[in-house]
Amino acid sequence: xxxxxxxxxxxFTANRQFKKQPRLLAKAExxxxxxxxxRQVLDGVAGLWxxxxxxxRPKIVQAITEQAAEMDFAPPFQMAHPKAFELAEAVxxxxxxxxxxxxxxxxxxxxxxxxxxxxxxxxxARGEGHRTRLIGRERGYHGVNFGGMSVGGMVGNRKxxxxxxxxxDHIRHxxxxxxxxxxxxxxxxxxELADDLERLCAxxxxxxxxxxxxxxxxxxxxxxxxxxxxxxxxxxxxxxxxILLIFDExxxxxxxxxxxxxxxxxxxxxxxxxxAKGLTNGTVPMGAVIxxxxxxxxxxxxPEHLIEFAHGYTYSAHPLACAAGLATxxxxxxxGLLTRAATLEATFAEKLHTxxxxxxxxxxxxxxxxxxxxxxxxxxxxxxxxxxxxxxxFKEGLLIRTTGDTIALSPPLIIQTEHxxxxxxxxxxxxxxxx
Ligand code: PMP
Numbered sequence: 001x002x003x004x005x006x007x008x009x010x011x012f013t014a015n016r017q018f019k020k021q022p023r024l025l026a027k028a029e030x031x032x033x034x035x036x037x038x039r040q041v042l043d044g045v046a047g048l049w050x051x052x053x054x055x056x057r058p059k060i061v062q063a064i065t066e067q068a069a070e071m072d073f074a075p076p077f078q079m080a081h082p083k084a085f086e087l088a089e090a091v092x093x094x095x096x097x098x099x100x101x102x103x104x105x106x107x108x109x110x111x112x113x114x115x116x117x118x119x120x121x122x123x124x125a126r127g128e129g130h131r132t133r134l135i136g137r138e139r140g141y142h143g144v145n146f147g148g149m150s151v152g153g154m155v156g157n158r159k160x161x162x163x164x165x166x167x168x169d170h171i172r173h174x175x176x177x178x179x180x181x182x183x184x185x186x187x188x189x190x191x192e193l194a195d196d197l198e199r200l201c202a203x204x205x206x207x208x209x210x211x212x213x214x215x216x217x218x219x220x221x222x223x224x225x226x227x228x229x230x231x232x233x234x235x236x237x238x239x240x241x242x243i244l245l246i247f248d249e250x251x252x253x254x255x256x257x258x259x260x261x262x263x264x265x266x267x268x269x270x271x272x273x274x275x276a277k278g279l280t281n282g283t284v285p286m287g288a289v290i291x292x293x294x295x296x297x298x299x300x301x302x303p304e305h306l307i308e309f310a311h312g313y314t315y316s317a318h319p320l321a322c323a324a325g326l327a328t329x330x331x332x333x334x335x336g337l338l339t340r341a342a343t344l345e346a347t348f349a350e351k352l353h354t355x356x357x358x359x360x361x362x363x364x365x366x367x368x369x370x371x372x373x374x375x376x377x378x379x380x381x382x383x384x385x386x387x388x389x390x391x392x393x394f395k396e397g398l399l400i401r402t403t404g405d406t407i408a409l410s411p412p413l414i415i416q417t418e419h420x421x422x423x424x425x426x427x428x429x430x431x432x433x434x435x
Contacts, residue, residue, distance in 0.1 A: 076315075099290045216249065284325075348369055352409070
């Protein structure tokens with residue numbers, strides 16, 4: 001590489017440390033990345049939870065290339081192009097029954113902002129403008145914009161900024177290693193944690209609450225799997241009080257847990273779904289909000305000459321993203337990828353849980369093709385063990401992700417058993433070396 005490392009301010013990165021020890025990726029195909037020197041790295045995290053069909057899929061590459069030549073951009077306000085409608089229809093077909101209106105964004109963060117604004121505007125349109133309060137969850141991650149940061153529950157992402165949206169509150173998180181350590185799939189204990197929403201309903205008066213947003217599986221805060229019955233209970237409480245339930249499926253969307261969406265895997269239908277990442281297999285930035293028909297209808301009930309929802313992005317339904325999305329969904333269908341995580345879940349779980357006897361491992365969690373390995377933190381030391389494991393794995397040819405002292409795995413859904421073996425073997429050695 002000829003450029004200096006000076007000018008690029010890297011996101012969510014230890015910039016100064018990185019520049020001393022750069023980790024560059026230059027090529028990707030299938031299950032692998034290659035460094036500029038040609039060293040092969042197994043992708044244990046689908047890039048960043050997004051490349052579900054594996055890298056450089058020819059159909060997707062071709063669709064993007066052709067679209068770039070055919071029409072580079074089309075204005076999305078008061079204008080549209082055919083692929084926007086095609087992709088919306090294809091996404092709606094995958095969504096749980098009743099969620100059939102698709103609003104396009106460019107990222108997970110934008111999807112979250114959009115969903116929160118839909119929730120607020122929906123209640124106003126129904127004459128319930130007093131519902132302004134938004135409820136998130138401790139240890140939730142909903143992107144980095146002001147709405148998502150505010151409903152999010154990650155101290156590290158909030159404390160630098162001070163100002164948050166007002167009128168936001170949080171229910172308790174569901175991480176309970178004392179009762180649920182080393183469970184496979186949905187943990188047995190903790191459905192009652194959903195009742196924390198009742199506490200907030202009592203505290204604020206339920207009629208002030210517009211929406212509750214949760215990730216069905218919290219990924220970025222350590223792979224927290226919903227306890228059995230928990231999401232059902234949240235749904236019941238929301239229904240009882242007229243509160244919208246938003247599932248942030250930026251990670252769980254598009255096959256990660258073994259169904260198209262986590263909503264289907266867990267058998268709970270929210271009012272709004274946010275998604276991104278896997279929608280275009282990570283190739284072109286794109287997100288979406290999928291809304292219930294009844295929510296859409298509420299917006300459409302007003303006078304016809306007005307813009308029904310004063311919200312949107314220059315790049316909403318970008319032609320390149322729509323082309324990529326259509327080819328991605330076809331690729332998922334061609335290869336049966338949206339249910340593949342369910343097929344592989346038992347094998348993945350069995351192999352992952354063999355790491356239980358490795359040094360410092362205090363919990364292992366999994367569902368579909370997502371895994372979390374939690375390590376005991378070093379007493380008093382700021383340097384995280386999991387980060388050292390990440391560095392060691394990268395040296396040994398495996399890309400993983402860490403959040404706090406939890407190692408997160410979310411490989412492309414095309415993964416084969418030998419890749420799972422390689423992930424587990426590399427992690428085992430890294431855990432031993434770091435100890
Ligand atoms: N919500 C969830 C649940 C996520 O996992 C993420 C990203 N990991 C986001 C929102 C934000 O997405 P983006 O980085 O595309 O803005």
